[in-house]
Amino acid sequence: MSTSQRPSGHGSELELVRLSDAPLRLVEALYTELLQTTFPPDELEPLEALLGALGETTDGVLAHRDGRVAGGLVYDHYVDGTVQLLAYLVVDPSARGHGLGSLLLRRGLGQSTSRLVLGEIEDPRHWPTTAVSDPAARLRFWARSGCRLLALPYVQPSLDATARRVRHLLLIVVPPQGNPLPEAVPGDLVGRFLREYFTASEGSFDPDDDELAPLLRSCDVESLRLWPLDHLEVVD
Numbered sequence: 001m002s003t004s005q006r007p008s009g010h011g012s013e014l015e016l017v018r019l020s021d022a023p024l025r026l027v028e029a030l031y032t033e034l035l036q037t038t039f040p041p042d043e044l045e046p047l048e049a050l051l052g053a054l055g056e057t058t059d060g061v062l063a064h065r066d067g068r069v070a071g072g073l074v075y076d077h078y079v080d081g082t083v084q085l086l087a088y089l090v091v092d093p094s095a096r097g098h099g100l101g102s103l104l105l106r107r108g109l110g111q112s113t114s115r116l117v118l119g120e121i122e123d124p125r126h127w128p129t130t131a132v133s134d135p136a137a138r139l140r141f142w143a144r145s146g147c148r149l150l151a152l153p154y155v156q157p158s159l160d161a162t163a164r165r166v167r168h169l170l171l172i173v174v175p176p177q178g179n180p181l182p183e184a185v186p187g188d189l190v191g192r193f194l195r196e197y198f199t200a201s202e203g204s205f206d207p208d209d210d211e212l213a214p215l216l217r218s219c220d221v222e223s224l225r226l227w228p229l230d231h232l233e234v235v236d
Contacts, residue, residue, distance in 0.1 A: 012065050019060035030072045034090045038132050042166050045159040061107045070095040073108040083193040084114035109177050117174040126168035146175040148226035151234035152218050155211050157201035184223035191219035
């Protein structure tokens with residue numbers, strides 16, 4: 001996949017390429033110039049892990065203009081590809097406000113055949129706005145994209161031996177390829193994803209873990225209702 005686009009506000013063409021097809025220097029630039037400067041260390045998997053899984057369980061979309069990275073989307077597959085996790089969506093501050101985030105999301109979803117697409121976002125009630133990150137604006141972006149919220153006591157696993165689990169994140173469901181979402185999603189599928197995600201990230205899975213046990217109990221239902229993203233109280 002390689003396409004060119006000329007968003008308003010820019011003179012030169014913007015090229016979108018599949019992440020696994022992008023030159024290594026651009027993938028590394030996406031990581032060091034955008035991901036590392038946007039996401040806290042505990043939310044970011046090591047570059048070596050990303051590169052090692054690229055083209056297998058990990059892929060995405062990279063946008064660049066004149067050889068300079070403008071943004072990117074990274075996703076991972078779980079449960080034999082049935083679940084897609086949108087791990088990172090990032091746009092260079094100088095390229096924001098021109099629809100690049102939405103374009104990256106559409107292209108990334110267009111590459112997917114997963115039954116369930118999930119995303120992790122910071123709860124703006126607990127995360128402050130900084131020079132590079134605005135959790136409230138991100139929440140509005142995902143709401144405009146048709147995403148809905150899972151009422152789960154979610155915590156992100158440790159993505160590295162030196163990283164901590166990340167709390168006060170929201171687990172959201174993303175419309176696959178722009179299709180409207182159902183009112184609910186299968187609880188067992190979300191539970192299988194969580195087990196696999198924690199095992200892959202932390203190397204093991206303890207169902208009696210103080211944080212994982214209530215999370216899994218919440219998924220032990222036939223279906224999990226999806227909530228609008230302005231109903232954050234349902235995760236409390």
